[in-house]
Amino acid sequence: MKSKSILVVEDEKKILEVIQAYLKNEGFDVLIAEDGENALEIINREQVHLVILDLMLPKISGEDVCRKIRTMSDIPIIMLTARAEEDDKIEGLAIGADDYMTKPFSPRELIGRVRALIRRSYREEQPLADFLSYNHGDLEVDVKRMLVKKNGDILNFTPNEFKLLYVFLVNPGQIFTREQLIEKAFGYDYDGFDRTIDTHIKNIRQKIENDPKNPVYILTVYGMGYKFGGGK
Template sequence: MNILIVEDEASIRDVLKSYFLKEGWGVYTASDGLEALQHVRKFKVDVILLDLMIPKIPGEEICREIRKSSNVPLIIISSKSREEDMINGLNIGADDYITKPFRIKEVIARINALLRRVEMFTKENKEVLRFNHNSLVINFETQEVLVENKAVKLTSTEFKILDAFVKKPGKIFSRQDLSYIVQGYRYIGDGRTMDAHIKNLRKKIEEDPKNPKYIVTKIGSGYKFNSILDEAR
């Protein structure tokens, strides 16, 4: 497993690299945004750890650029600790968000949890599901989604949320349930982080995100998936 650390503070970068090497992971490092994009294009990277406040190209722009072509698991690490900053990070495509100062063991645990969910998801999904006369098509093996015959790009977290919904249509999922399913731990808070993921997912698969027909809010309970399954193969 190869991880890319994008961090301009050498002390933080070196400590993370040291611990990751002890985990047996391959490690690439970048100290600025330009170098980060070069590494993404040149090397096979399985996880990206991205600081937002880096020189040359801001982390937010890096995240958006990566999401144009890849759903590689991406975790933001940042000293921006306001909830609005966290939600913005998820809105631009991050799978998780860790604030500084952080504990190394927590970072490693978050990475392992994300990788376990990705691995489990890959092993369990070998089919194609079609909904509403092919208006929504989900290929779980290739992680491709078509909406009205047009491909849409989901992050790995968004895809895992969609997977949970469509495999159990009609089931009400709380925000904590979804956090456990996609991240491997139950988020304790007011739920705005998961709401941000749902909002992004709706923008990509719903005809009218403000009046969704697929992912429906159940006030006081959470969310559920409503749709007509055409076929599975």
């Protein structure tokens, strides 16, 4: 598996060096920033898979860095802070952090949380065939060419419909809320309403299902969201 790139944003040099050493020992590529401004420059310039972000930073605070990241990306973020109050933790998660650790912390525990968050966030990056076929060719998807076929006939898919279908294909059986589908398919800057997802799914079902009212591919999980059933 290709090594993941971790950005460590920390202005305390000793802590930065310890985290960097542990991450490199675990096989991660490590980028470092000692202030919030530099962190945002790196994120705009480099491919970053996870951010370890201290809250007390010069130039731009960790909170503001987190907010800015969330306007452009869903990169996983682990916040580091000396503030251990529950309200601080809740606030950190509310502004977009995925996990939260208080100082002093165990570097081994931090590495464990990094690995767990990487696994959860990048399951969709597992190898995926360029060509997918379901139910003996009833539904076929050419991923590279962004083509969808039903019984050999090419379907007219919009870019947004294909993006949404792709999320389901690479996460078979996983239940997604409307909000999660928006984030994964269209990104955080999407300006549509979450109910727009229902319209997209209705349109996709009209195209790929034999009976759209009794779907076998994109299934509704009542009270939760949608999942891909694989046609079984």
